[in-house]
Structure formats: C-alpha cells, structure tokens
Amino acid sequence: MLDEAARQVSLVGLGGLTIGLLAEKTNLSKSGLFGHFRSKEQLQLAVIEWAGELFAERVIRPALKSPRGEPRLLELFDRKIRWDDGDLALPGGCFFASISAELDDAPPGPVRDRLVEIELDYADTLATVFRTGISEGQFRADADPEQYAFDIRGVLMSYHLASRLLADPKAEDRARAAFEALLRAARI
Amino acid sequence: MLDEAARQVSLVGLGGLTIGLLAEKTNLSKSGLFGHFRSKEQLQLAVIEWAGELFAERVIRPALKSPRGEPRLLELFDRKIRWDDGDLALPGGCFFASISAELDDAPPGPVRDRLVEIELDYADTLATVFRTGISEGQFRADADPEQYAFDIRGVLMSYHLASRLLADPKAEDRARAAFEALLRAARI
DNA sequence: TCTTCGGCAGAACGATCGTGCTTTTATTGT
C-alpha cells in the first residue's frame, strides 16, 4: 500500500497523492484506507519514511559493501543512476526529486522537515565516503568532501532532468563524464 | 495577472495554481478570470510563456551584453543565482525548478512540450556562449560545450536545492566554487 | 443617441477533495 503510494508520488508528487486515487489503486475503500493513517499529513509522512527506507535498501546499503573510497563512490553513483531511471527506479523516477522542488517553499512542518533530514543524511553519506577516500590516500588531502557532495548531487540532478524531462539519449554519458571529471580532479 | 500566476506557480507548482485562488489574489471573480483563458491548460501555457519571457528579460538578455566567453558565462551564472534566490527571484525561487520535476513524468502535451523547449533553449544558450569562448581562444579547443551546459545546470540545480530546501548558508559559496572549478578545467 | 459587443460578476453544475460517523465483516484470544 505504501509501496503503491510511493509509486504514485514519484509520478505526480506529494500534492498529487490523493486518498481516493490511492484507495482505488489498492482496492480499498476511501475510508478503509484513511483509517490506517489518521490524516493526509500522516500518510505523507509514512510514504516519505517508506521511500527513505527503500532508497537505503536499494542504493545506500548495497553500495557501502564496496571497497572504501573510490569504488564505493562509484557504486553509490551507479546505483543512484539506476534509482533515477533504471532497474531500481520507481515509475516516476527519483522519489525525492519529485517532492523536493514541491516542498522547498512549503511552510516548515513535519513532512518538509523529514525530507530535509533525509537529504542531509544522503549528502553526509557522500561526504563521509569521500573523506574515507582521502584518509585512504586515494584523494588529495586538501579536497573538500562537502563540496564533493554538493557537486555530485548537481550531476545527478542534471542527469535526472536530462533523462526524464528532456529525454536526452546522452544523459547517462554526460553524467558519467561529469562524475569522472570530479574524481579526476580529486585523485592524488 | 500572469505575473501573480507566475509567483503562485513558483511557490506551489503548476498543479497548485488554482483558478479560484488566483482570482482571489487578483480581485477578480472566478469566471471573470476564467474568461481570459478558456481552459486551465491555456492558463498554464500562458504563465509558462510569461515566465520564459521574464527569464529572458532578467537573466539571458542582460547577460548577453557582457563580453564574449568567460565574462558572459559569469554573468549568466550570477544572474541565474539571483533568479533562483536573490533580487531577480520570484517568491518561490526558480519558476522552472518548481515545475520541471512536476512535469517530467506527465503525458506529452502542450504544457510539457513548451517547458522542454524553454529548457533546451537555455541549455543551448549556455553551450553557445561556451563555444564562443572556445573560438575566442579562452577555452581549450577540445572542451565540450554541451557537457559544460549539462555541468553548469547541475551546479545551479544543486544550488537551488541547497539554498531553498536545505537553507545551507554556504550554498552560494559552494556554487561559485563549482563554477570556478568548471572554468578552470576548461581554460587554456 | 442608439446599438453592438467584450469584460466581468453571480450562481450553479458535477466531480473530487479530506475527513468524520456508523455499521458490517474478519480476526483473534479464551
């Protein structure tokens, strides 16, 4: 049920996730579904939590099994690409891309706050893995892990736009080239 | 009226632009406002057109007055930053950031198509200015203008997220550092 | 001055929204 909700959100955003429509997709009555959560906000919260867990399960945790430093970064990158528009993807692409533009001007609230947490967590993971690459001697000691996290997020956002909105067949090549350039600049 | 509509969209997205709410903000009756457009789709089309023109007026055309190549790229970058979250910005930040995630999975239609056009136009402008920098001898001849457009769009998208969703005080510094790194890698 | 016409208001429509209430159906513990 939350799975179907996450699919829906990836397609039409949080605002487009409607109780009636979700009930229909899950063969439940509107009130039957509504009973599980006791407000729409709690449904939104639950689906964000679900998507965060799905992301950790499909992208973060598997990637952390790769060797420290560059291989781990590459695996994080690869899996994020597949999460955006590949075999790990929800039907509408990256769940968080769908909602972050939607919530960036929303008044503070539990839903927005949770999204920010997840996003910061992800950035922190990227920075930490990069930092490990520094202490392993793979990357220059004066490289900036947080800057790397900022940069790589940009590459992936640009990829998402190119791939899904612009249908650019070169999107993945461009993303890989950008990723490679970032690493090249950081290597010893 | 379209001005207010564009503000609204920048805050709540295209789906959040509602006729009743817009009528209220413009002191018109619902049907009075509706009469100007003859459907909601035409309203959306009109507001996208308006925003595209606004973007050209505030960002593109002024920047094109700067000297060719790097200064022009810098001005494009500066103004885009101000358009995202500065004195050139709509209240909800970049209009197109608000709607591109929303429309990237929408069925093809005039609204989505127009957005894609504008986005491709913008990427083309960036690539062209960069290409001029190459033929001016400022950038390496083997640099890839389209790759540059892909990269810079990523930097700006990451900036938009950091600035507006994550409220990162270092967002602009990071964006400038990324921009500088991109140019450094391309300079002769 | 009279007529024509476009812009706007008012009211109403069917649909759908989120959310309560009440009742039926399933499941579980004893």
Place this chain on the structure above:
DNA sequence: ACAATAAAAGCACGATCGTTCTGCCGAAGA
C-alpha cells in the same frame, strides 16, 4: 463456540476544483 477487538465498507458532510450559462455594465462604432 463465543466474546472482544481490529479492519474495512458505506455513507454523508462541507469545501474546492474546473467549467458553463446568464445577465449586467461600460465602452466603442454607426
């Protein structure tokens, strides 16, 4: 087998959605 509890259905509510229709009112053309 029966009572207690949880889950789902059914129905209704007020609000808002996009849209249509009717009528007023002011401006422009004859």
